Amino acid sequence: MRVGVLTGGGDCPGLNAVIRAIVRKGTQNYGYDFVGFREGWRGALEGDTTHLDVRAVRGILPRGGTILGSSRTNPFGSADGVRRIRDNLAKHEARALVAIGGEDTLGVASRLHEEYGIPCVGVPKTIDNDLSATDYTFGFDTAVNIATEAIDRLHTTAESHMRVLVVEVMGRHAGWIALHAGLAGGANAILIPEQRFDLDQVCEWVESRFKTRYAPIVVVAEGASPKGGEAVLKDDSLDSFGHVRLSGVGEWLAKQIERRTGKEARTTVLGHIQRGGTPSAFDRWLATRFGLHAIDAVYDGDFGTMVALRGTDIVRVPLSEATAKLKTVDPGLYAEAGVFFG
Known part of the structure; x- marks a missing residue:
């Protein structure tokens, strides 16, 4: 089985750690092949790909950015966007897609799964830490x-x-x-x-x-x-x-x-x-765990889900829940900091 992987939205420390974990476990434990779509949804739209194997992800754990590149391309901005994604997944024999991104990237993945039946698993990424379904996102700590x-x-x-x-x-x-x-x-x-x-x-x-x-x-x-x-x-x-x-x-x-x-x-x-730049130790740890659990979700056929951190556990939540609302600062937490103002 071949699995597609893409990274969308702003770049973020820890993205390469996710890619590495997905490929390492998917190859070693499940015998999967991997194809990376370059520059997020643009690569999925245009069929711009690269082969991902253990050799390709060796040494990328401490590297910032993403070896796949990224963009803010919105496939729903064109009338035939969904058809082109379907065609390119079929062309490259990718039977599932792991989308690593924030609110917009995961929102696209959610729609593709819910409305068009494309098998997607999401991994949350944003330095802003504003996705409500997970306690923390990698990149934030860095x-x-x-x-x-x-x-x-x-x-x-x-x-x-x-x-x-x-x-x-x-x-x-x-x-x-x-x-x-x-x-x-x-x-x-x-x-x-x-x-x-x-x-x-x-x-x-x-x-x-x-x-x-x-x-x-x-x-x-x-x-x-x-x-x-x-x-x-x-x-x-x-x-x-x-x-x-x-x-x-x-x-x-x-x-x-x-x-x-x-x-x-x-x-x-x-x-x-x-x-x-280089991701912190916490972000490497969290991103790696997200990648390991994301490929488990693919193996289980648990599509339309996103991996999330709850306490110290990695859980799966519906993609629709993950993108339903933003996680904002609680007034009580802000009030704590106010003691030091002035």
Whole structure:
């Protein structure tokens, strides 16, 4: 039996660990062959493939990114997208498909299974940690560690010049990275998409910090927005799934703080640094376990499911449940961090 594998959406530390685990166990335990579709759903649409075997995945465990490449291609954006995917799966004799991705990639996999009967198994991937069906997604731990290290480094330069430093991190709809990294890095304010912030209050926190003779660090998620205002957009363009391009809230916030407080303020946008490079040990461990259990689901014929972490166990949940809603920061958790604001 041959199984197709693809990685969709933004790249993420740990993707290669998933691919490696799927191929290693599938080959050794079940005698499967594997075909990789390049650049996510684009490869499935166009029949752009590569052969995956044990040799192909040797040595990729610590590598960031994905050896298969990725894209934000939406197969439902074309009238014949489903037919082309069917034809390419048949052409390459792939009788099942493992889709590794976030909300959009898994949403496509769910529709392909539910509406068209294409046998799919999902693996959750997002540095934002915003999929509700799993406790954690791989890539999140690495992103938090990178952001925390950046905040640690920025403390010293902020204090040397007694200026405000605003750190913009990823988080379109959920502030998990901002919350975890901000709390771990000792930020003096953390602003998340789930709760609109009061600009006057932020400025009060900044001025309070200066009174202690320490310079403030403000961590803001890219999707955060002020009360009475809207999220800051890079431009008005949309991707193939209809998402706007967020960027610039950090720079906007720094200018507002400087204008209102008279204190010099600078911005650091971590951007794609958070999703690049070597995955952490936790992400390698989690991604590997996801891959092992995903190929078990294929062997069991348990299609239309996604592997998920619950406590320390890997379980299977319906793909439809996995993509039904986003996991956002609980107000209680955010309130805990508020003790350290100002």
